[in-house]
Amino acid sequence: MARWRPDIAEREATPEALYLRRREFLALGAAGAVGLLLPRGARAGEPTGAALQVARKVDQAGGESPTPWDSVTGYNNFYELGTSKEDPSRNAGSLRPRPWTVTIAGEVKKPQTLDVDALARMFPLEERVYRMRCVEAWSMVIPWVGFPLADLVRRLEPTSRAKYVAFQTLLDRDQLPGQRRPVLPWPYVEALRIDEATHPLTLLAVGLYGRALPGQNGAPLRLVVPWKYGFKGAKSIVRITFLADRPHTTWNDAAPDEYGFYANVNPDVDHPRWSQARERRIGEFFRRKTLPFNGYAAEVASLYAGLDLRKNY
Amino acid sequence: MTRARIRLLKAATFAACCLPLARIAWDAFTGGLGANPIEAVLNRLGFWTLTLLTLSLVPTPAHDLLGLAWPVRVRRMLGLFTFAYATLHLCWYVGVDQFFDLHVLAKDVLKRKFMAVGFVGWLLLVPLAVTSTDRWVRRLGYARWKRLHRLVYAVAALGVVHFVWRVKADALRPYVFAAILAALLGARAAARLRAQVSRAGAPRPRSSPGRTASGGIPRRPAPRRRGCRRRGPPRARARGWRRGAGRRAGPTGTPSRP
Numbered sequence: 407m408a409r410w411r412p413d414i415a416e417r418e419a420t421p422e423a424l425y426l427r428r429r430e431f432l433a434l435g436a437a438g439a440v441g442l443l444l445p446r447g448a449r450a451g452e453p454t455g456a457a458l459q460v461a462r463k464v465d466q467a468g469g470e471s472p473t474p475w476d477s478v479t480g481y482n483n484f485y486e487l488g489t490s491k492e493d494p495s496r497n498a499g500s501l502r503p504r505p506w507t508v509t510i511a512g513e514v515k516k517p518q519t520l521d522v523d524a525l526a527r528m529f530p531l532e533e534r535v536y537r538m539r540c541v542e543a544w545s546m547v548i549p550w551v552g553f554p555l556a557d558l559v560r561r562l563e564p565t566s567r568a569k570y571v572a573f574q575t576l577l578d579r580d581q582l583p584g585q586r587r588p589v590l591p592w593p594y595v596e597a598l599r600i601d602e603a604t605h606p607l608t609l610l611a612v613g614l615y616g617r618a619l620p621g622q623n624g625a626p627l628r629l630v631v632p633w634k635y636g637f638k639g640a641k642s643i644v645r646i647t648f649l650a651d652r653p654h655t656t657w658n659d660a661a662p663d664e665y666g667f668y669a670n671v672n673p674d675v676d677h678p679r680w681s682q683a684r685e686r687r688i689g690e691f692f693r694r695k696t697l698p699f700n701g702y703a704a705e706v707a708s709l710y711a712g713l714d715l716r717k718n719y
Numbered sequence: 720m721t722r723a724r725i726r727l728l729k730a731a732t733f734a735a736c737c738l739p740l741a742r743i744a745w746d747a748f749t750g751g752l753g754a755n756p757i758e759a760v761l762n763r764l765g766f767w768t769l770t771l772l773t774l775s776l777v778p779t780p781a782h783d784l785l786g787l788a789w790p791v792r793v794r795r796m797l798g799l800f801t802f803a804y805a806t807l808h809l810c811w812y813v814g815v816d817q818f819f820d821l822h823v824l825a826k827d828v829l830k831r832k833f834m835a836v837g838f839v840g841w842l843l844l845v846p847l848a849v850t851s852t853d854r855w856v857r858r859l860g861y862a863r864w865k866r867l868h869r870l871v872y873a874v875a876a877l878g879v880v881h882f883v884w885r886v887k888a889d890a891l892r893p894y895v896f897a898a899i900l901a902a903l904l905g906a907r908a909a910a911r912l913r914a915q916v917s918r919a920g921a922p923r924p925r926s927s928p929g930r931t932a933s934g935g936i937p938r939r940p941a942p943r944r945r946g947c948r949r950r951g952p953p954r955a956r957a958r959g960w961r962r963g964a965g966r967r968a969g970p971t972g973t974p975s976r977p
Binding site for chain 2: 544587679681684688691
């Protein structure tokens with residue numbers, strides 16, 4: 407039996423003070439290693455596309471700096487242009503956003519078909535910096551350019567029977583080649599209650615970063631509802647219909663237990679396959695807490711007074 | 720196949736299996752991982768786990784149906800790389816994606832079948848990786864070892880289900896994996912059927928070259944040398960040492976197939 411002898415010298419041992427902080431080193435090391443993995447700011451491309459006249463700018467993301475242009479336009483869910491995150495920016499060339507008309511139909515006194523440029527000239531354009539929370543638990547901060555949907559609804563004069571507003575994406579297999587495969591029931595349709603549609607935060611966007619919307623972000627016209635999961639924001643809209651009854655909506659039809667009609671951002675109601683309690687802001691390493699109604703509770707929570715948000719997710 | 724060629728084959732396979740990792744590292748440095756690099760790495764590791772798992776299931780039917788012996792030589796390496804990628808995938812999820820958030824992780828495994836299926840798949844790979852050595856083949860005996868390693872089918876099924884449940888709507892890629900895996904399983908069934916048919920007919924000579932239980936490697940009894948690192952085709956030696964291990968299975972004296 408050999409006598410026990412320490413096999414390292416005293417001076418080689420880690421000082422206790424450092425030893426007690428070992429977890430911080432681990433975290434620092436991990437964060438440093440992954441720092442390499444974060445998208446480089448230096449590589450961020452400059453916004454491109456036709457510049458838009460913006461009448462005023464409103465920051466509604468608490469002063470957070472916007473997600474870089476490259477990320478906003480290179481990491482998209484737009485299944486009509488492909489189901490991977492990079493597909494839409496690669497395939498956006500097939501989408502022809504001009505000329506483009508939007509048909510207004512249903513329970514309105516003035517049903518009509520509008521040219522998208524004429525539509526954009528009807529109202530002063532605003533820049534609105536909003537948080538965007540995807541149902542997949544990632545998020546961005548995006549400087550949209552558009553006008554409140556409420557302004558348009560007011561001008562169209564919906565009848566008293568109009569309780570819902572539906573938004574339909576272009577159906578065209580050549581322009582949107584993703585529609586050649588029945589990944590979802592095409593065309594994509596999303597809808598809002600009329601009080602949601604006329605809420606001052608609800609935006610019809612025609613641009614971002616001061617430029618006309620790129621195809622992958624839903625050119626030439628898309629819906630932005632910042633307190634709801636991103637999929638509620640229908641892209642490349644060709645038809646806006648006012649309805650008395652709640653219409654079928656695409657993701658709700660595809661998987662009703664996973665995607666509700668309301669789809670309000672709610673950290674307390676998990677997606678069946680993942681938690682919605684936290685999210686990764688694109689460009690950040692650590693996940694952050696998801697806020698009820700994506701941080702817009704003060705503005706919109708009253709819309710849902712008396713509604714069980716666990717059932718009506 | 721000469722020893723030098725086997726060594727070359729193994730080196731080439733090793734390098735090829737490292738390529739996806741090298742690509743991830745390269746893309747990490749050049750910004751090729753896109754806007755959400757943490758998710759991109761996680762997805763790529765998962766994709767390559769399933770790809771390597773599928774590839775590791777090719778050598779056996781390739782041998783039994785096509786008489787190709789060389790893929791069998793790299794089967795173990797493919798299996799171990801599958802385990803390596805699966806482990807990296809899991810560690811990336813735990814350590815980077817969720818940053819050791821034990822609350823979320825526990826809930827994932829307990830409440831979310833999509834996560835549970837992936838985790839169980841990884842757990843089932845552990846005994847396969849541990850018993851991948853020659854020594855373990857000897858310790859278990861080839862027949863039992865083989866039975867244990869059939870778990871790989873369960874892992875493949877769990878892997879595909881994990882992938883199907885991961886995607887939101889477009890399950891094309893996981894279904895492609897499912898189709899390939901089903902075809903590979905079908906090929907094994909076909910090989911087995913053919914063996915039974917030929918067994919029922921005229922009994923074949925016991926050791927037709929290239930059609931033995933040891934995957935085309937001639938059986939060669941070798942004395943057991945405990946504690947000594949063997950050279951040459953190890954699986955064959957391991958089996959060769961287990962005298963009559965395969966013979967027991969076949970009533971007509973034809974060794975059972977791997």
